[in-house]
Amino acid sequence: MREQVNETNRLASLLDKHALAILSGSIFITLIMVSQLVPFPEFSTEVSDFAPPNESERQIEAIELEFPPQASRIYVNVKSSEQTGNPLSLPLIQDMYNESLAIQSMAEERGVTILSQINVALAIDTIISERDPSKNLMSMSSWNEVIDAVEEGEDCTSLAGETSITAAAGFAAEALVSSDLKFDGLCDYLDGVNNADPTPSAYSTMWIIEASAQDPKEILMPFSLELREYLSEGGSAGANGLVYSVVSEELVSQDINDGTLSNFTSLLAISLLVIVGILALAFRSAVMVSAPLVALTAALSWTYGLVAIGGSEFTVLDIAVAPVILGLGIDYGIHMQKGYERNLSQGMRPSLAWVESFDGLRLALTLSVVTTVTAFLSNALSPIDPLRAFGTTLAIGVVCAFLATTITVGAIHVVFERSTGKSVRNVNNSTKIARKTSAFMDQGLAKVMAVVAILTLSSALISVGRLETSFELTDFLDEDMESMEARDEIYGNYDVEFVKTAIILIDFNDQETIPDDKTIMQSMLGLHSRLVLDENVIRPQNTENSRPQYEGIYTVLRDKLEITPDWGSDFGIELFDGQVGLSSNHQEGDLTAALTLLTEDLTLGDPLRGHTWADRVSRVVAFDNSTGTISHLMIDVSVTAESSVDTDSIADGFQEHASWLESDGNCGCVTYLTGEIIVIESVLDGLFVSQLESTVLSLIASFFVLMALTRRFSTSAVIILPVALAGIWVVGTMALVGLNWNVLTVMITALTIGLGIDYSIHMWRRFEDELDKGADRVHAMSNAYEITGAALMMSAFTTASGFLVLLLSPVPVIQDFGFVSAASVALSLILALFVLPALLLSEAKARGIK
Known part of the structure; x- marks a missing residue:
């Protein structure tokens, strides 16, 4: 005990001695990091950046090189x-x-x-x-x-x-x-x-x-x-x-690059002002407000500066980093300053009061930081580069926020108290509410868990089948921006809006034998018949059979024969009731010969684009230079999707078309899918699956970290359970208010885990500390409510208010993120204050604690 007191006094003396140097060093580091952000790097918003790796990517790229871009x-x-x-x-x-x-x-x-x-x-x-x-x-x-x-x-x-x-x-x-x-x-x-x-x-x-x-x-x-x-x-x-x-x-x-930074910077500034107001009401002291604010601003600079130094590209996901760091940093800072206040009220000098505050919170803060960093780093296992970078940036931000709120804020307080000689000594008195709540929690586990079960089941039922994943770059634009006005006019004025492509690449090189002309033409006719029936394919509605708009060897041959019916007679290729087929005088190799002849035809083949027949053929067929036979085919299909939600059925349909070619179509080929629609669908699937996997991994990793540090299975399970429940409740809230997953809200589980673990650990650690001091379990929980619960409520209210400011954004996706984040904070707090205590009290009772 004496050794611990001596160590505390030694650290307090070091803080006294080096406070100014720590503050100067923090300012110097901040200036260096800010210099890395001037000018601020652009955000990357390429859709392809969010696409997970495709196992066939190399083959697709090789085939695409055979065709025009x-x-x-x-x-x-x-x-x-x-x-x-x-x-x-x-x-x-x-x-x-x-x-x-x-x-x-x-x-x-x-x-x-x-x-x-x-x-x-x-x-x-x-x-x-x-x-x-x-x-x-x-x-x-x-x-x-x-x-x-x-x-x-x-x-x-x-x-x-x-x-x-x-x-x-x-x-x-x-x-x-x-x-x-x-x-x-x-x-x-x-x-x-x-x-x-x-x-x-x-x-x-x-x-x-x-x-x-x-x-x-x-x-x-x-x-x-x-x-x-x-x-x-x-x-x-x-x-x-x-x-x-x-x-x-x-x-x-x-436009996103230009608007995101300015829009989010202004909203972040408003958030900081709101936080300042709330902290001022809570602490009624300029230094108590300014110290954490200055430190967290520095932490943001350190985080983004380190990312810039590391050469990582900023993405739209990095928008979510700042509020997460602020939320966790404010939580750390409020707990530290609350302890600092109590110690000052007992007559301690500022440096000792700060070190004693940290000493009392050391285990809780360490657990919180380690588990939160572990949860965020689980995103590093994601196959999507922006998600990996996002998890790493969040982990860096948590460490920076921890260092800033424990070291820099302490140095600010010591320097301030030394220069002014004033100490703030606000003391919180115990309340009857804490005692009554603790007594109820001790006896009401069954009631609490019944309510939790009902709400959790309801959240799961509400969210099943109602949440879609949406990825639209225009979600990040203000409705008044020029790009959005042009987009809205196009959607409002045309029967066919933005044309997108779904491409089927057909590879004959991987087969032992190349299929004959009859097999190729039958498979192309079969695919054409399937596209005629595919409602997602663009077609002119004033034609008799609504011809699907796509480019392939079938449509090139059909169009040529409609304009020049006798053209195919030398090759045994004719129109039979409007369908391209092979006549009785067709000989093997004539199909290649006909297509080769078209590569030399420089007459007009496409009046809309002004392409010649040679242009059209070069875009749909590639020949083997050594044998002169057909090596690859490209089927370029025009589709339209008003939003990314529509892409799911389109991508599924084309997967079926490609599978049909390889099986019932008997094309004797290997098929690959690419094109804008396919890329967007892979992004949607990748975002959802990757985040689901990372969420599960975050919870598992956090649980094992807690196990390693607490060495108690039951305690670790009790701490992690409310965090998992918070994630389910947040998803149910999204479904209830009609929100979908998007590139920002899909990150909400990471934020919920980060905040939820932090809140749970603080409540658990305070409860354990009070038990170690000899209090019975009800009084221990009452004191935990009184001390830590009050700090958590202040922290959560401050963080949620900062997130709610994002509702002022003109950008829909940022509004959604602000609302869902605030809901995540509120639900994490509710579970930490009203579910976790009941579980902790029950677990303590099971351990025989009175």
Whole structure:
């Protein structure tokens, strides 16, 4: 005992002696770490960053190298500058045509590869030039001339036909023109009605710019930003007759990078002000408020600075790090300062009062920090890089918060007391409520657990099947931001909104024998029939059989045969009732010969994109250079999903298509899935599964840490049980209020475990300390309520208030995170104060403690 007193006095003397040096060192370290954050690193918001590793990734990348690069799409919504104007009027379409050429030149100057531009102006110009090379869109003076230049005996009834041209026209009408399209005059003109005006009209039209996804983002991002600025200023003609709004994944990412930091910084500042107000009411002392606040601000700088020094990339998940560190740090600080107050009231000098406070909390704080760090580090086992980085950053933050609140805050108090000579000595008096609550908990375990069981079962039942996982980058944007306004206009005005891709890669190289032509064509026909029935695939609704929009060898051959029926006769490839098939004079190898011939065909094959037949073939088939046979096929399917929630059924459907090809389809091949929809689905699955696994691992790891430190199974189980219950209750709360999992709320279990373990350990440790002093179990729990319970309530109220400030954010995902985090704090506190005590008292009774 005397040795412990001597050690305490020695540490107090060291703190007295070196307090100023500790404070100066903390400031110096903070300045160094802040320097690593100036300018503040950008957040990474690439969807692919959140995708778990794919065991077939290497094979997919190798196959994709056999084909031209995939497209990164930039969507431009085009309207007339006049409220009642018509962007489809010929002069405005000609303006769009000129802007398309300007954008092409801009891209070439910036080193950006434009694969295609899809808009009505370029499509019409392509068709006019195909019909008569001496004419183009700019040579037309009216829509009458345009129709006369492109029509070949069609009328409105023929627009419901089943050809590649009518399908392309139908797709353009749905995807490129707003849903209020009117073309009655066009029908009248085609029907020969006198003085009919064929000019179509619509509120807006779409312009899709497809850039190469292989271009470095360091080139593509600046180009996208410059493109948006250029078009928002009216393009080359300045304030002309068209108004443009631009959105793309790159622009959304950039807007998140620009908006997330400023938005979250302002909210964090408000949170700190709220915390200051609450601490001021609780301690009524400037130093008691400023000391933990200064220390925790330093801890945040240390955490983010160390991450920056380590070279880790910041992601949107790092938004959640700051409030977690503040929440845990405030908890540590309040417990330390409460003990400091009590010791000052007993006449101790400041340094000794602080060391004695730490000595009394040492075991509880150590347990709390070790278990919390272990829980967070369990994320390091996640296959998703941002989740691994998130867990590591949280663990670093907990250690920084612990060091700042135990060492730096102590040094601040010693320096302050030395300079002012004032000591704050507020004492909390015991209350009857603590005694009555303790007595009830001692006898009411059955009642408490019955209520807990009902609430836990209800939470589980409510959440089952009601929580979806959502991953939308636009969830991080303010509704008033330019990208969101453009996105909302597109969703509101078009029958087909944002086109995404689901790609089936077919590999014949892994097979011992390459399938014959008949097998390949039968499997492609079977896949085509399945895609016809797949409701998730985009299709023009004005065609007889709603032809699915996809690119593959089947659609290339079909479209070529519809335009030139005799083309396939030399290869025994014909149309039979609209379906591509092999005739009796087909010989093995003719399919490869036909596709090879198309690679040399430079005539127009796709009027929307302006691609030749050679372009189309190169995007769907790759040949073995040594044998000349087909080595790989690509099926590029256009799908649309309004939100990431829709991607689940799409991905499942394509998994079934790919499995069918390998089994019943008898393609004699190996299939792989890729494309935007598949990547998004892998992100959704990866986030949910990874977080579920890390949560379970966190609880298991924390339990074994508690076992190692307490050496009592029953005590460890009692401490960890309320933490697990808090996680279930939080999930039930989310389901009850209609929230879904997103990239931030999916982290809530980590926060719940971190806070819940901390609260539980403090209550348990205080209860054990009071028992060691000779108190009976009811009085021991009463004292724990009085001392630690009061501190926990103050800590939880402060932390929850800080989280609730996030509801002021204009960004939905941050609002959700603020609400769920505050709920997590409240539920963790409730379980620590009203469930854990009943379990501890029961466990003490079982040990024979009176």
